Amino acid sequence: MFAIIVNRVGGAVVTLIGVAVVVFILLRVVPGDPVAMMISPGASPEDIAALKAHYGLNAPILTQFWIWTKAVVTGDFGTSITLHLPVTDVLASRLPATIELAFAALIVAVLLGGGIAIAGTLARRTILETAIDGFNSIMLAVPDFIWALALVLLFAVALPVLPLTGRIDPDLAEGFATRFYLLESVLTGRFDVAGNIISHMAMPTLALALPLAAVIVRLLKQSLKEAMLQDYVLLARIKGFGELRLVIREALRNAVGPTLALTGVQFTFLVGGTVIVERIFAYPGIGNLAIDAVINRDFPLIQGLVLLFGLIFILINIAVEFMVALLNPRLRHA
Amino acid sequence: MFNVTRRQAMAASGGLLASLLAPRFAGAQAGGTLNIAYNVNLPSFDPDTGPSSVNPTIQAIYRSIFDQYVGQKPNLSFEPGLLTAWGWNDAKTQVWMDVRQNVVWHDGSPFTPDDVIWSIQREGKPDGGNPVSFIWANLSNFKVDGHRITADAKQYDPVLFKWMAFLTGYVLPKTYFEKVGPQGFEKAPIGTGPYMVDAYEGNAYLRLKAHPKYWGGKPAFETVVFKFVPDATSRVAEIESGSSDVTLEVPYEEYDRLRVKSGIKGVCTPISDIGQIFITNGGVMDDKNVRLAMCHAIDKQTIIKRLLRGYGVAIDTLEAPEYAAYDASIKVSYDPALAAKLLAASGYSKDKPVKFTIQTTRGFKPKDYEMIQAIVGMWRNVGIDANIEIYEIAKHFELRMSHKLAPAAFYNWGNAIGDPTTSTGFAMWSKSPHSAWHSDDLDAKIGPLWGETDEKKRIQGWKDVDRYIAAQGYILPLLQYAQPILYKSSLKVTPNVSGALQPTLVSKG
Numbered sequence: 001m002f003a004i005i006v007n008r009v010g011g012a013v014v015t016l017i018g019v020a021v022v023v024f025i026l027l028r029v030v031p032g033d034p035v036a037m038m039i040s041p042g043a044s045p046e047d048i049a050a051l052k053a054h055y056g057l058n059a060p061i062l063t064q065f066w067i068w069t070k071a072v073v074t075g076d077f078g079t080s081i082t083l084h085l086p087v088t089d090v091l092a093s094r095l096p097a098t099i100e101l102a103f104a105a106l107i108v109a110v111l112l113g114g115g116i117a118i119a120g121t122l123a124r125r126t127i128l129e130t131a132i133d134g135f136n137s138i139m140l141a142v143p144d145f146i147w148a149l150a151l152v153l154l155f156a157v158a159l160p161v162l163p164l165t166g167r168i169d170p171d172l173a174e175g176f177a178t179r180f181y182l183l184e185s186v187l188t189g190r191f192d193v194a195g196n197i198i199s200h201m202a203m204p205t206l207a208l209a210l211p212l213a214a215v216i217v218r219l220l221k222q223s224l225k226e227a228m229l230q231d232y233v234l235l236a237r238i239k240g241f242g243e244l245r246l247v248i249r250e251a252l253r254n255a256v257g258p259t260l261a262l263t264g265v266q267f268t269f270l271v272g273g274t275v276i277v278e279r280i281f282a283y284p285g286i287g288n289l290a291i292d293a294v295i296n297r298d299f300p301l302i303q304g305l306v307l308l309f310g311l312i313f314i315l316i317n318i319a320v321e322f323m324v325a326l327l328n329p330r331l332r333h334a
Numbered sequence: 335m336f337n338v339t340r341r342q343a344m345a346a347s348g349g350l351l352a353s354l355l356a357p358r359f360a361g362a363q364a365g366g367t368l369n370i371a372y373n374v375n376l377p378s379f380d381p382d383t384g385p386s387s388v389n390p391t392i393q394a395i396y397r398s399i400f401d402q403y404v405g406q407k408p409n410l411s412f413e414p415g416l417l418t419a420w421g422w423n424d425a426k427t428q429v430w431m432d433v434r435q436n437v438v439w440h441d442g443s444p445f446t447p448d449d450v451i452w453s454i455q456r457e458g459k460p461d462g463g464n465p466v467s468f469i470w471a472n473l474s475n476f477k478v479d480g481h482r483i484t485a486d487a488k489q490y491d492p493v494l495f496k497w498m499a500f501l502t503g504y505v506l507p508k509t510y511f512e513k514v515g516p517q518g519f520e521k522a523p524i525g526t527g528p529y530m531v532d533a534y535e536g537n538a539y540l541r542l543k544a545h546p547k548y549w550g551g552k553p554a555f556e557t558v559v560f561k562f563v564p565d566a567t568s569r570v571a572e573i574e575s576g577s578s579d580v581t582l583e584v585p586y587e588e589y590d591r592l593r594v595k596s597g598i599k600g601v602c603t604p605i606s607d608i609g610q611i612f613i614t615n616g617g618v619m620d621d622k623n624v625r626l627a628m629c630h631a632i633d634k635q636t637i638i639k640r641l642l643r644g645y646g647v648a649i650d651t652l653e654a655p656e657y658a659a660y661d662a663s664i665k666v667s668y669d670p671a672l673a674a675k676l677l678a679a680s681g682y683s684k685d686k687p688v689k690f691t692i693q694t695t696r697g698f699k700p701k702d703y704e705m706i707q708a709i710v711g712m713w714r715n716v717g718i719d720a721n722i723e724i725y726e727i728a729k730h731f732e733l734r735m736s737h738k739l740a741p742a743a744f745y746n747w748g749n750a751i752g753d754p755t756t757s758t759g760f761a762m763w764s765k766s767p768h769s770a771w772h773s774d775d776l777d778a779k780i781g782p783l784w785g786e787t788d789e790k791k792r793i794q795g796w797k798d799v800d801r802y803i804a805a806q807g808y809i810l811p812l813l814q815y816a817q818p819i820l821y822k823s824s825l826k827v828t829p830n831v832s833g834a835l836q837p838t839l840v841s842k843g
Contacts, residue, residue, distance in 0.1 A: 031728065031729040032726070032728030032731075033728070033731070033732040033735070034728075036732040036734070036736075036767075037385060037727070037728055038384070038387075039465050039735070039768075043465070043466070043767055044468060045767075046460070047468050048735075048767065050461050050467070051463070053461060054462070054463045055463075080377075082377040082378060082384060082385050082386060083377050083378055084378045084383075084384060084516060084520050085520055086517075090536075094537075152568060153571070156571045156575050156577070157571050160575040163577065164568060164571050164575065164577055165371075165538075165561050165563050165572065166538045166539055166561060167535070170533055170535075170539050170541045170559055173535060174533070278537075279564060279565055280565045280567070282538060282561060282564070282565070282568065283537075283538070284535050284538035288537040289537060291564075292537070295727065295728070296377070296385055297728045
């Protein structure tokens with residue numbers, strides 16, 4: 001077990017170093033100089049050189065990379081050009097919002113997808129199954145940002161019951177000890193605040209969750225259908241267990257493995273989807289931040305964000321790997 | 335372990351449900367709060383350094399928190415700001431500035447002439463991160479006599495005091511800034527402006543409270559909330575649902591739909607932002623006939639009418655009607671027959687068209703790509719075959735700085751102080767890093783105007799330059815943009831030609 005952990009951590013470090021090198025070089029090779037975007041039309045070559053020096057962009061790329069790497073090793077990701085704040089502080093303040101949103105979407109997707117898949121299995125070979133499959137195809141075909149726009153029109157314009165933008169009403173965004181607003185408000189019993197946060201998260205959460213839920217429905221339902229044909233299910237049925245119990249107690253545990261593995265992979269796409277969805281809902285997470293960073297060519301911030309996204313993806317994959325192994329003894333022993 | 339009683343669970347559920355269903359759309363009138371669905375995020379609170387300081391769309395927020403040396407009215411004319419009077423000595427070697435009295439910072443400390451001097455010196459440091467430091471570095475050897483500051487100028491700059499109402503022309507608190515440092519200032523900024531920072535969440539909102547001791551009188555609203563909503567569809571939904579009281583920069587189609595809706599009003603007037611096609615020397619662009627044919631072949635009025643629903647003003651120079659050097663007599667006619675004749679003189683026709691690339695953004699400005707498509711279609715009718723290449727904003731600036739734009743490149747140009755140096759001057763002077771056309775004949779005409787001491791002569795000189803540019807086809811001005819603003823009908827909004835939708839320009843109707 002120890003060897004596996006060392007192996008995974010080692011692999012993760014190598015991957016992150018690769019990501020850091022690629023993003024650092026790419027940013028400086030592709031067109032788009034942050035200094036060119038801010039200089040005044042009257043600036044002289046000396047003024048431009050002074051600005052480049054101010055942001056550490058005047059040295060050769062290799063020198064810049066060496067300086068940056070040395071700083072990163074000590075936990076210093078530099079200072080954001082646009083925000084004037086340490087990148088580490090900025091990421092630490094924005095990441096909790098995205099984590100809460102992504103996990104809320106994951107929970108909704110699993111509950112919704114799991115529920116529909118079980119319902120579809122129970123209703124196999126009926127008109128209800130056809131209806132579920134049809135609905136699921138729509139959920140699968142529509143990307144998250146289109147869901148976001150549809151939800152805006154539905155719940156913010158036609159039936160204005162949900163707040164459209166932000167993470168919380170500004171008047172309530174006080175007195176937090178952490179940046180995990182939802183978690184903290186629930187744990188401290190501030191349920192009115194939690195309700196406000198949930199109402200703000202409802203639309204972006206749904207927009208992110210629906211496509212993932214569709215993937216879960218498709219795979220889990222197929223796995224459940226196959227499991228329902230196995231001998232152990234037949235034996236249970238002979239024993240007189242009801243259909244619901246057969247699906248949930250007998251088939252689900254064996255069918256859930258592939259779904260879990262795929263959900264893990266899809267969850268990384270969901271995290272990637274926060275970039276556009278957070279933008280539409282003006283949600284203050286790292287996705288929204290990433291768009292501004294790219295538009296403004298904020299090199300230190302982009303580098304920090306890409307490394308953070310890379311780390312998130314690696315951690316999710318490792319977590320999924322361990323969970324699948326935990327659920328499947330054959331994999332565990334292998 | 336948590337021990338939750340049934341009563342506690344019921345209370346918690348009730349609280350949760352109540353907050354989910356709570357009425358959430360309080361109007362501006364109800365609580366003295368003005369909610370603005372704003373089109374950009376505020377990245378930094380420092381209005382004098384970094385990329386944000388030269389971003390025109392953020393100036394409305396900066397002007398709410400800070401004051402500028404010189405103020406500016408919505409029609410672009412200037413008025414006293416933190417300086418009540420200013421000027422040059424007769425020899426044009428020194429400036430004098432009278433500092434306003436009885437002004438206090440948001441923390442209650444007094445504003446002094448030292449704040450003005452320190453701010454100018456900070457802005458002028460070449461390595462301080464101010465993108466226009468050369469403007470401020472012109473002044474040195476400051477002296478204070480009562481409330482009057484004098485300083486030596488390296489050279490006469492006729493636009494210096496206009497810059498004091500423009501980008502990076504903000505006064506920051508010397509003592510406070512030195513005490514908390516740049517990062518401390520980002521976390522808790524103070525200014526002398528009409529509103530004080532109360533709460534801020536990047537990419538979400540900025541909440542401001544009225545400055546009770548503001549020298550210009552207490553603002554109309556006790557609280558102002560800027561919601562940062564960069565997505566245009568979401569801004570439309572914000573105003574349509576009533577969650578915001580004011581919004582701006584929505585698509586013109588949505589503007590027309592919503593401005594007639596009950597409870598919503600709209601205003602859409604021209605602002606100091608011009609859409610233009612840069613022409614870069616070299617290749618076919620060295621042929622005057624080709625350049626002039628490009629200009630005469632475009633029906634600007636039709637483009638504005640069809641694509642921008644009539645919102646915009648066709649222009650033929652880089653000076654909008656509100657600018658100091660605007661000259662209505664300079665006209666470049668829409669004349670496709672003349673365009674074809676000019677091209678024929680250079681050996682081009684519809685069968686043998688002149689070919690080049692035109693670059694454009696897509697979705698950055700209203701209908702930018704569609705406008706270029708229409709223009710390329712009009713050009714094709716006279717014998718110009720242009721290939722469209724899409725670029726993003728950052729690439730445009732890098733190419734422009736390195737003089738590597740395509741032969742034709744569409745972009746916009748703002749000039750909130752309306753002076754010809756900051757439009758025609760910097761767009762056409764070859765030594766400016768943002769000019770595309772570089773030629774000695776034009777430099778010879780522009781050069782003497784930079785330090786011209788006779789204001790009347792200076793403005794006339796720029797008008798003459800504009801006439802020459804139009805005759806040579808060195809750039810292709812297209813239109814002056816109009817800014818759509820939607821607001822609740824219970825409010826009154828005064829449009830600002832600079833495009834800065836300041837809360838002080840919104841009042842209860």
